[in-house]
Amino acid sequence: MNCLKLLHFLNKQTTKEVVLWQPLDRKEGTIQLKKKVLSLNNISKTYPGVLALDNFPIEFYAGEVHALLGENGAGKSTLIKIIAGAITPDPGGKISFEDGKVYSQLTPQIAKEYGVEVIYQEFNLIGCLTVAENICFGERYGAKVNYKRMREKATEAFKLFDIDIDPNAPVYTLPSSKQQIVEISKAISRNVRILIMDEPSAPLSVSEVEKMFKVIEKLKQQGTAIIYISHRMEEIFQISDKVTIMRDGKYITTLETAGTNRKVLVHHMIGRELKESFPVREGRRQEVLLKAEGVCGNGDNNISFEVNRGEILGLAGLVGAGRTELIRLIYGADKMESGNIYIYGKKVKINSPAAAIKYGIGLIPEDRKQQGCLMGRSVKTNISLSCLKKISRFGIINKREENRITDYYIEKLRIKTPSTEQIVGNLSGGNQQKVVLGKTLAAECKIIIFDEPTRGIDVGAKQEIYRIISELAQQGNGIIMITSEMEELIGMSDRILVLYEGKIKGELKKEEFSQSRILELASGL
Amino acid sequence: MNQINKQEMIKNKFTGIVKKYAMFFVLIGLMIIFTMIAPSFLTLLNLKNLIIQNSHVIIVAVGLSFVMMSGSLDLSVGYQISAVGVLTALLMTTKGFSPIAAMLCGILLGMLFGFINGTVAVILKIDALVVTIATTTVFQGVSYLISKGSAYSNFPESFRLITKSAFLGINTDVWLAIISVLIASIVYNFTYYGRFVKAMGGNPEATRLAGINTHFMRISTFVISGMFIAIAAFILISKQGTTNSTVGPGTEMTGMTAAILGGISFNSGEGKMWGLVVGVFILAIIENGMQLAGWNQYIQYIVKGVVLLAAIGFDKYQRAVKTKKSKKNVVVAA
Numbered sequence: 018m019n020c021l022k023l024l025h026f027l028n029k030q031t032t033k034e035v036v037l038w039q040p041l042d043r044k045e046g047t048i049q050l051k052k053k054v055l056s057l058n059n060i061s062k063t064y065p066g067v068l069a070l071d072n073f074p075i076e077f078y079a080g081e082v083h084a085l086l087g088e089n090g091a092g093k094s095t096l097i098k099i100i101a102g103a104i105t106p107d108p109g110g111k112i113s114f115e116d117g118k119v120y121s122q123l124t125p126q127i128a129k130e131y132g133v134e135v136i137y138q139e140f141n142l143i144g145c146l147t148v149a150e151n152i153c154f155g156e157r158y159g160a161k162v163n164y165k166r167m168r169e170k171a172t173e174a175f176k177l178f179d180i181d182i183d184p185n186a187p188v189y190t191l192p193s194s195k196q197q198i199v200e201i202s203k204a205i206s207r208n209v210r211i212l213i214m215d216e217p218s219a220p221l222s223v224s225e226v227e228k229m230f231k232v233i234e235k236l237k238q239q240g241t242a243i244i245y246i247s248h249r250m251e252e253i254f255q256i257s258d259k260v261t262i263m264r265d266g267k268y269i270t271t272l273e274t275a276g277t278n279r280k281v282l283v284h285h286m287i288g289r290e291l292k293e294s295f296p297v298r299e300g301r302r303q304e305v306l307l308k309a310e311g312v313c314g315n316g317d318n319n320i321s322f323e324v325n326r327g328e329i330l331g332l333a334g335l336v337g338a339g340r341t342e343l344i345r346l347i348y349g350a351d352k353m354e355s356g357n358i359y360i361y362g363k364k365v366k367i368n369s370p371a372a373a374i375k376y377g378i379g380l381i382p383e384d385r386k387q388q389g390c391l392m393g394r395s396v397k398t399n400i401s402l403s404c405l406k407k408i409s410r411f412g413i414i415n416k417r418e419e420n421r422i423t424d425y426y427i428e429k430l431r432i433k434t435p436s437t438e439q440i441v442g443n444l445s446g447g448n449q450q451k452v453v454l455g456k457t458l459a460a461e462c463k464i465i466i467f468d469e470p471t472r473g474i475d476v477g478a479k480q481e482i483y484r485i486i487s488e489l490a491q492q493g494n495g496i497i498m499i500t501s502e503m504e505e506l507i508g509m510s511d512r513i514l515v516l517y518e519g520k521i522k523g524e525l526k527k528e529e530f531s532q533s534r535i536l537e538l539a540s541g542l
Numbered sequence: 543m544n545q546i547n548k549q550e551m552i553k554n555k556f557t558g559i560v561k562k563y564a565m566f567f568v569l570i571g572l573m574i575i576f577t578m579i580a581p582s583f584l585t586l587l588n589l590k591n592l593i594i595q596n597s598h599v600i601i602v603a604v605g606l607s608f609v610m611m612s613g614s615l616d617l618s619v620g621y622q623i624s625a626v627g628v629l630t631a632l633l634m635t636t637k638g639f640s641p642i643a644a645m646l647c648g649i650l651l652g653m654l655f656g657f658i659n660g661t662v663a664v665i666l667k668i669d670a671l672v673v674t675i676a677t678t679t680v681f682q683g684v685s686y687l688i689s690k691g692s693a694y695s696n697f698p699e700s701f702r703l704i705t706k707s708a709f710l711g712i713n714t715d716v717w718l719a720i721i722s723v724l725i726a727s728i729v730y731n732f733t734y735y736g737r738f739v740k741a742m743g744g745n746p747e748a749t750r751l752a753g754i755n756t757h758f759m760r761i762s763t764f765v766i767s768g769m770f771i772a773i774a775a776f777i778l779i780s781k782q783g784t785t786n787s788t789v790g791p792g793t794e795m796t797g798m799t800a801a802i803l804g805g806i807s808f809n810s811g812e813g814k815m816w817g818l819v820v821g822v823f824i825l826a827i828i829e830n831g832m833q834l835a836g837w838n839q840y841i842q843y844i845v846k847g848v849v850l851l852a853a854i855g856f857d858k859y860q861r862a863v864k865t866k867k868s869k870k871n872v873v874v875a876a
Contacts, residue, residue: 373753
């Protein structure tokens with residue numbers, strides 16, 4: 018740590034020397050010594066129903082590590098995708114580069130010309146090609162493929178990391194940490210001026226992260242601007258010079274990392290009042306419905322918790338904390354490595370979703386289109402899918418019963434559909450979600466797991482979903498709810514479990530709920 | 543305003559019908575064209591022959607439809623027919639089995655083949671299509687091992703009754719085809735099993751998460767397909783009066799082409815049984831009509847292929863229009 022601070026210091030000294038001859042850029046009374054390489058102004062991005070970025074301004078300087086900080090859905094990914102030219106912002110914004118050119122939108126080609134390289138959260142490598150081929154992908158040295166040069170280039174890149182990776186190995190044979198290093202090497206082996214790193218440390222071990230930081234320091238000295246996204250707060254303090262905080266697509270503030278602390282950052286990340294109203298509810302009973310004990314698998318480690326009757330248990334955590342993974346284990350959608358599940362105190366074995374439903378566990382999955390609905394089928398087919406077996410005699414469906422059940426749930430959940438035969442894909446997001454819910458309820462589940470129940474749903478429908486969830490709890494069902502929306506989490510839950518990197522970081526009772534406490538736990542503090 | 547709306551509604555309804563029954567109109571159109579070119583086409587005898595010749599193809603297509611509706615494909619059908627055919631023939635002619643016993647063994651073999659295809663796909667977690675590419679060769683080997691390369695004929699008369707007898711003026715094998723289509727229609731429209739097959743074709747992951755045992759479904763669709771294929775094999779060899787290991791291969795392509803023509807797509811779990819029958823007859827009429835018209839018989843393959851591409855293209859276009867329209871609707875609703 019001391020050594021790093023020294024490096025910081027030295028680095029600042031050297032860059033000062035280098036840039037002293039440049040014209041001084043006066044801004045808000047402070048003197049900026051570093052060269053501005055990229056500045057964004059008035060950048061907005063609207064998705065149907067969501068404003069992902071709202072008139073966003075930001076500036077990046079050469080030789081500086083600029084961290085972006087914000088909760089899930091704050092707009093970090095949208096911002097970097099705009100800089101990479103992967104998505105187009107709404108018209109009216111300005112993106113200006115160091116040579117004075119101004120664009121209203123970028124394409125991947127333009128971004129490449131200015132030396133923008135992105136390390137995305139998901140790997141962008143081609144698994145069947147070798148390490149060297151991946152690193153030199155898209156480069157040409159004349160008509161012939163020059164394997165020798167490619168290998169040399171790869172080896173040279175790995176020297177920076179002080180790591181030995183065989184340049185001839187196909188990428189898919191490497192563990193994910195090595196793949197990440199290949200990914201970083203690929204980005205920096207080009208003429209990189211602006212390097213964007215989205216959660217680069219997630220697959221890396223502690224020592225590899227240290228090595229990566231050394232590489233970042235080296236890049237800084239070469240005058241590369243680095244945009245660094247991470248939910249690990251300690252890393253931000255270790256490596257970044259500046260940190261910009263975003264919230265709900267809005268620019269909040271930019272701070273010098275050295276002059277701030279974690280409490281201040283968390284405060285800026287929340288900084289909002291709870292405004293939506295949530296149904297008031299009683300009837301929580303001390304009667305354990307579901308108990309999970311030492312659940313492992315899917316990246317989750319030794320997780321134990323209980324759900325009582327009439328209770329809403331909130332699962333909090335940042336993206337990648339293992340929330341969805343956990344409930345998929347409990348629902349039998351993925352294989353549990355070890356651990357036990359008890360229902361009404363009785364040990365049960367859940368190895369498939371079919372078994373989960375048999376024991377009364379229902380899931381409203383995160384991805385409505387891929388996992389929740391049959392988008393091309395009617396409302397009726399969707400709702401009755403999970404109970405068809407029950408309403409059949411000798412395999413023949415009792416159509417009258419099917420219609421009755423469908424009508425019942427359409428009315429009970431107030432699904433707005435012209436008829437039971439309407440194709441689900443043509444309904445609005447909120448109504449699609451209600452159809453999925455109807456399907457789960459038709460299977461007569463007692464423990465209902467909601468994974469991001471209000472994602473991509475408009476405000477009115479959100480209130481309806483809240484009302485339904487509350488009613489279900491009131492009737493004595495047990496609810497597990499994953500949500501990335503803080504208001505929803507605090508407003509709806511009776512108890513909150515906070516996950517961090519596959520482990521339970523803390524449990525909060527209703528009276529202990531506070532945005533800062535939850536965010537602190539979720540950030541691993 | 544109201545008037546325009548009404549007119550538009552009638553127009554929409556009309557285009558809807560045309561689109562829905564497009565293949566049926568193609569069938570009628572082909573019949574009209576060939577009647578004009580070759581007068582002998584539209585004779586009772588020719589049409590009767592057409593139906594009798596294709597009874598087994600319909601049953602193959604019905605069997606295949608279970609696999610295709612659930613979102614997969616089976617390329618090994620041809621050699622399944624071949625192996626079932628030679629086994630049944632061998633048992634009847636040289637081992638002294640009664641036709642009923644021999645056919646039972648044949649059906650069991652067909653179901654076993656299906657079980658192998660489905661189980662391997664489930665256990666190895668690979669696409670069943672890829673599995674059947676491999677098992678095609680395996681079943682070919684099985685077929686030649688059973689027949690040792692020899693041909694069988696002189697089937698018992700009772701076995702040949704499958705294609706030689708008639709009931710109410712309709713051949714027994716045609717009755718079998720009709721019954722197969724009816725059974726499949728009932729399964730798809732009235733049973734939960736059929737609903738699950740279609741659901742799986744639409745979205746396997748959502749189906750699994752809805753608590754349906756998709757592994758069992760995958761295997762069972764192949765087993766059912768194997769059973770229908772065995773029945774088709776009996777009809778085929780009974781019709782021909784002789785068989786060897788080369789009888790059968792090729793049928794899988796005809797069956798699949800017919801099924802796709804009839805609107806059974808293998809990634810959306812959609813399709814109707816009447817469409818499948820229409821598909822079979824479109825292919826049959828192209829072949830038969832061109833023969834009667836005295837054209838070069840090899841052109842028929844090109845025409846069949848082009849018709850298939852046109853049908854798929856039309857379907858794709860129609861879907862694109864549908865989703866565009868529905869998107870518009872959502873915007874309006876919001």
